[in-house]
Amino acid sequence: xxxxxxxxxxxxxxxxxxxxxxxxxxxxxxxxxxxxxxxxxxxxxxxxxxxxxxxxxxxxxxxxxxxxxxxxxxxxxxx
Numbered sequence: 310x311x312x313x314x315x316x317x318x319x320x321x322x323x324x325x326x327x328x329x330x331x332x333x334x335x336x337x338x339x340x341x342x343x344x345x346x347x348x349x350x351x352x353x354x355x356x357x358x359x360x361x362x363x364x365x366x367x368x369x370x371x372x373x374x375x376x377x378x379x380x381x382x383x384x385x386x387x388x
Contacts, residue, residue: 362388
């Protein structure tokens with residue numbers, strides 16, 4: 310059992326694909342700032358406007374990164 314840890318494990322194609330996807334996502338996050346923010350902003354406007362009166366032009370969504378911490382800030386002025 311103990312030596313099983315040191316055996317070379319076979320990588321299935323699913324594991325390889327998963328590892329590659331993780332690398333791609335990490336690269337996208339590091340270089341692309343957050344391509345999903347615009348889509349997220351649209352979704353937030355759609356949901357919030359069901360419940361309160363808002364001006365979609367005034368909503369601000371931003372992503373800030375300090376060292377290893379990411380902060381998503383959403384500012385929604387309500388009329």
